[in-house]
Amino acid sequence: MLESLWSALSPFNLTLAFFGVIAGTLIGSLPGLSATMAVAVLVPFTFAMDPASGLIALGAVYTGAIYGGAYSAILVNTPGTPAAIATAMDGFPMAKRGDGDLAVTLSCIGSVIGGLVGALALLFLAPPLSTIALAFGPVEYFWLAIFGLSLIATLSKGNTLKGLIGGAIGLLLACVGSAVVGGDVRYTFGQVQLLGGIPVIPALIGLYCIPVLINLVVKPDDHLERRTAQVKGFRLLEALGLMWRSKVNVLRSSVLGTAIGILPAAGGSVAGLVAYSEAKRTSKTPEEFGKGATDGIIASETANSATVGGGFIPTLVLGIPGTPPDAIILGALLVQGIRTGPQLFTQQADIVFTFVMGLLIATILMLPVGLVMGRYAFKLIINIPKTALTPAVALLTVIGAFAIEVNTVHVLIMIILGIISWLIARIGFEASPIVLGLILGPIAEAGFVQAWLIGGAQGNIPAMFFTQPISLAIIAMTVLTLVTPFIAERRKRMKGVKT
Amino acid sequence: MSGQGASRSIAPDLAGALLAVCLGAYAIYETKDMSDLGAVFPTAAGTLCILGGVALTLLAFKNRSRPSDLTLERPDWPRMVALSVVLLAWAVLLKPLGFIISSLVGMTAVVWLTWRGAATVKAVVVHAVALAILMVGFYSLMVFVLRIAVP
Numbered sequence: 001m002l003e004s005l006w007s008a009l010s011p012f013n014l015t016l017a018f019f020g021v022i023a024g025t026l027i028g029s030l031p032g033l034s035a036t037m038a039v040a041v042l043v044p045f046t047f048a049m050d051p052a053s054g055l056i057a058l059g060a061v062y063t064g065a066i067y068g069g070a071y072s073a074i075l076v077n078t079p080g081t082p083a084a085i086a087t088a089m090d091g092f093p094m095a096k097r098g099d100g101d102l103a104v105t106l107s108c109i110g111s112v113i114g115g116l117v118g119a120l121a122l123l124f125l126a127p128p129l130s131t132i133a134l135a136f137g138p139v140e141y142f143w144l145a146i147f148g149l150s151l152i153a154t155l156s157k158g159n160t161l162k163g164l165i166g167g168a169i170g171l172l173l174a175c176v177g178s179a180v181v182g183g184d185v186r187y188t189f190g191q192v193q194l195l196g197g198i199p200v201i202p203a204l205i206g207l208y209c210i211p212v213l214i215n216l217v218v219k220p221d222d223h224l225e226r227r228t229a230q231v232k233g234f235r236l237l238e239a240l241g242l243m244w245r246s247k248v249n250v251l252r253s254s255v256l257g258t259a260i261g262i263l264p265a266a267g268g269s270v271a272g273l274v275a276y277s278e279a280k281r282t283s284k285t286p287e288e289f290g291k292g293a294t295d296g297i298i299a300s301e302t303a304n305s306a307t308v309g310g311g312f313i314p315t316l317v318l319g320i321p322g323t324p325p326d327a328i329i330l331g332a333l334l335v336q337g338i339r340t341g342p343q344l345f346t347q348q349a350d351i352v353f354t355f356v357m358g359l360l361i362a363t364i365l366m367l368p369v370g371l372v373m374g375r376y377a378f379k380l381i382i383n384i385p386k387t388a389l390t391p392a393v394a395l396l397t398v399i400g401a402f403a404i405e406v407n408t409v410h411v412l413i414m415i416i417l418g419i420i421s422w423l424i425a426r427i428g429f430e431a432s433p434i435v436l437g438l439i440l441g442p443i444a445e446a447g448f449v450q451a452w453l454i455g456g457a458q459g460n461i462p463a464m465f466f467t468q469p470i471s472l473a474i475i476a477m478t479v480l481t482l483v484t485p486f487i488a489e490r491r492k493r494m495k496g497v498k499t
Numbered sequence: 500m501s502g503q504g505a506s507r508s509i510a511p512d513l514a515g516a517l518l519a520v521c522l523g524a525y526a527i528y529e530t531k532d533m534s535d536l537g538a539v540f541p542t543a544a545g546t547l548c549i550l551g552g553v554a555l556t557l558l559a560f561k562n563r564s565r566p567s568d569l570t571l572e573r574p575d576w577p578r579m580v581a582l583s584v585v586l587l588a589w590a591v592l593l594k595p596l597g598f599i600i601s602s603l604v605g606m607t608a609v610v611w612l613t614w615r616g617a618a619t620v621k622a623v624v625v626h627a628v629a630l631a632i633l634m635v636g637f638y639s640l641m642v643f644v645l646r647i648a649v650p
Contacts, residue, residue, distance in 0.1 A: 041645055161555055165519045168547035172526050175541045184537030187529060210586070217582045217613050218575040388629050390613040391606035398589060398602065399637055403647050411590040419583050424518070426574075427511035437544075445540045452536065 004353035007052065008361055013354075016049075016057040017362040021369050024064025029072050029080045029377070030396060035065035036324040037403070043332050051336040052351045056358030058332060062325045063115055063308050063362050066268055067370055070107040070301055074100055075381040076393060078209035082200065083268025083304035085435060086276035088208065090289065090296035097292055100382065104374035105239040106294055107301040108367060110250065113243070114302035115363035117254035118261060118309025123356045126313045126345065132262050134318070138454065139464055142447030143474040144263070145440040148270055150478045151277040152433045163433040170437020171444075173198050180442055181449040193409040202401035202414035203438055207431040209397045210418020216390045234371050242294050249279050249295050250302050257303030261310020261323075268304035268323070269439055275303030281484050309359065316340055316352065512559035516552040523548030582612055598649040599638065606630050 007013070020042075027038040038061050046054030069081030074091030087107060094103040121129060136144070152167040153160050176187045177197030188194040243250060253275035260271040279299035280289040289296050307323070314320040319340040321327035333340060338348060345352055381389070401414035421431050455464030465471065526545030530538035589605035596604070610626055641647045 037645065161551060161558065162515060165515070165548060165551035165555065168519075168544045168551060169522065171540060171544035172522065172548070175526075175544065179533075179537040182534050182537045184533045186533060186537065186541060187526075213609075214579055214582055217609070218578045220615055387610050387613045387626060391609045391630060392633055394586070394589075394609045395602055395606055395633060395637060398586075398593070398605070399641065402593065402649075403641060403645065406648055408590055408593045408650075411593060412587070415583075415586045415590055418586075422579075424515070427515045427518075429515060441540065441544075448539065449536050 001353055001357075004350060005357045007350070007354045008056065008357035013053055013056050013358055014361065016053055017060040017358055018365055018369070020057045020060025021064040021362050021365050022373070024061035024066075025068035025071075025366075025369060025373055026064075027061075028065030028068025029070075030068075030400065035062055035069075035081055035083075036328065038062070038065040039325040039328045043328060046332055047335060051333075051338055052354035052358070054332060054336065055329070055351070055355040056362065058329050059308075059312075059355060059359040060362035060365075062329070063305070063359065063366060064369070065325075066305055066308055067108070067111040067115075067301070067366055069304075070111070070297075071104065071374060071377050074103045074107065074297075075378060076209070077212045078393075078397075079204060081268070082204055082439065083272055083307070084300070085204070085269050085432065086272040086300035087297055087304075089276065089300075089432065090291070090293045093290070093292035094294075094297070095378075095381075099292065100378045101233065101375060102235045102239060102294070103297055104378055105235050105371060106242060106297050108370035108374055109239055109243055110253075110298045110301035111305040111370065112363055112367045113250055114254050114257050114305035115308055115366065116360065117302075118258045118306035119356060119359045119363055120309070121258045122309040122312050122316075122359070123353070126317050129258075129262055129310075129313050132259065135470060136263055137468075138447040138450035139468060140447075140470050140474065141263075142444055142451055142465075143471045143478070144270075145444030145447060147474050147478045147481065148273065148440045149436060149444070150481045151273050152436055153482050153484075159428055162428050163430065166429050166431075166433030167437040169429075170434040170439075171441045173203070173434070173438050174441025174445070180446040181453075193407075197442075198413060198417075198438065199404065199410050200439060201404050202410040203417050204435060205397050205400050206414035206416070206418035207421045207435055209393065209400075210415060211422040211425055211431070213390065213393050213397065213418075214422045216386060216393065234375055236371070243298065246295050246298050249282075249299055252278060252282075253299040253302040254306045257306025258310035260303070261307030262313050268307045271303040271307045272300040273436065275299040277481065281481065305363075312359075316344055509559040509563050512555055516555040516559070519548045519552030519555065523552065578612055582609070585609060585612065594650045598641075599634065602634060603630065606633070 008017075023042075024035070024038050027041075028035055039058055042058060042061050046057055049057070066081060066083050069079055069084035070087045070091065072078045072080040073084040073088035074095050077088050077092035079085045079088050091100075091103045091107065094100060149167055149171075152163045172187070174197070177195050178185055185195065256275045256278065257268075257271040260274060261268075276289075276296055276299045279295045280286045280293075283289065283293070283295055285293070311321070311323050311326045312329075315326040315330050317340070319330065321330045330340065338344070338351065384392075397414065397418075398411055401411045402408065404410065421434075425431070451464050452461060455461035458464065466475075523545040526541050526548065530541050530545070533541065585605060585608040589601055592601045592604075607630065610630070616622075638649070641649050
């Protein structure tokens with residue numbers, strides 16, 4: 001293992017990790033240019049490198065891209081990647097009140113800690129942890145998605161009922177196009193372009209970014225408070241103090257992120273949202289969440305970065321990619337002649353351990369890179385005149401929606417959803433529950449239909465859904481998540497009556 | 500207009516409820532041509548919408564004496580509509596006009612809609628240069644780095 005560490009610390013590999021993190025952070029910070037795209041762009045360049053160096057470069061870009069998504073989430077309320085959805089909920093309110101620099105520093109430290117925990121799990125626990133991925137069948141995925149949807153109750157700011165309606169609208173949006181199983185064509189209005197469904201990234205950009213753009217144009221006031229831009233800097237000590245006070249949250253979010261990263265198809269967005277919800281549920285001041293709670297950012301960023309190492313566990317041990325970037329990296333591994341599987345850690349241990357060490361180093365490098373880039377990103381956003389910021393945001397939204405599949409219809413879908421999002425926000429409906437429904441709908445439906453068919457073939461459908469131990473545990477968590485906000489609301493009301 | 504502590508206007512809640520019920524009803528109506536399994540999720544989501552809409556209506560009337568937590572400002576509707584038209588036109592013209600021309604026109608229109616002060620020659624030149632730098636930067640990123648085929 002020491003040899004692998006020295007190999008990862010070679011000047012060439014260090015340079016790759018350093019520039020990989022910078023490139024990934026830059027691409028991840030631009031809405032629509034996802035971690036998948038960042039990794040895919042780099043793959044051809046890695047073919048000329050030795051396998052370990054190529055993997056280090058890809059891992060560094062991936063790590064940087066997941067972190068970079070936090071910048072736009074915090075500074076313009078638009079998650080750069082789906083993994084940063086929960087970051088925007090408290091990051092943007094912090095930036096609005098002039099604490100954007102602190103939010104960026106917290107997200108950086110959280111990402112580094114989460115990334116390190118995920119990478120260490122990959123280093124020491126990969127073979128045993130990979131069995132978790134195999135324990136999840138369709139019915140477990142169905143319940144996991146339902147659990148994710150139950151987070152709406154926690155994520156809704158103030159009005160749970162409107163949050164639930166928003167989630168149902170998101171589910172309906174997820175139904176557009178060909179059905180996951182069976183091929184029913186649903187809600188396409190005869191448009192061939194809608195057969196593939198509502199594209200998630202353009203929808204995400206539209207639902208979050210277009211309302212920000214409209215508000216920038218229609219409101220005469222500044223985008224963010226300018227009072228603290230020139231005074232506070234990194235606010236590193238303050239952030240470290242907050243992280244220390246939030247150590248249980250950090251640990252829980254890291255473990256959740258790693259565990260959810262192991263599950264194929266779950267990914268950083270689910271991890272961030274679950275960790276955020278748990279942080280809010282266990283907080284002594286849950287009412288602060290959504291208004292700029294530091295614990296919210298810490299939970300989301302720690303968890304989404306932990307999914308990077310977690311996602312590599314099934315990719316390397318089982319050959320099952322957890323996320324799209326993992327799938328691309330798996331392809332790069334195959335091109336390099338590396339066969340994934342449990343024997344990888346013994347037969348090609350030098351390559352694997354050099355890669356994991358490289359991932360650890362890239363994660364540590366994220367601290368200086370992220371702090372410096374974050375500080376200048378915040379200063380730039382806060383000092384740039386609104387008349388220069390709005391065309392930049394408009395261009396980013398159009399490019400981001402267009403670039404994914406080079407499709408102008410996606411741009412139209414993004415704009416229409418964005419306008420609707422702005423309109424319904426005026427009557428109290430938020431974007432997050434809709435996005436949650438849109439992302440989790442297909443996972444829930446595929447799991448449900450497959451489990452139903454398997455249960456039907458076995459002659460006992462209820463047993464399929466309600467007797468598996470993992471399913472029962474997830475159902476219990478779901479009930480707990482749904483009931484907690486109502487109990488808290490009731491307690492609050494009782495206290496109010498007494499006083 | 501309603502604000503913190505003001506008497507509650509139930510219009511936003513009723514509008515939300517109407518939207519939810521209509522959407523839910525349409526979603527369920529459309530399931531008539533779907534297979535049984537294909538209709539499960541649309542029916543469930545549609546039913547949730549309708550039930551949520553009905554509950555929202557009942558709660559709106561029940562709580563109308565409570566102070567509202569929803570602060571509605573009168574928006575600048577002409578600017579909002581103009582921006583929506585600009586963005587939609589930008590998307591439609593992206594292919595026929597090409598990325599560079601459509602984006603330059605689109606961004607200029609967005610700047611014009613955002614502008615509230617006096618348009619001095621210096622300010623116009625600075626913004627024109629900023630737009631040009633933005634365009635060159637993003638075009639280079641798309642074409643030369645990410646190798647995306649832009650129109």
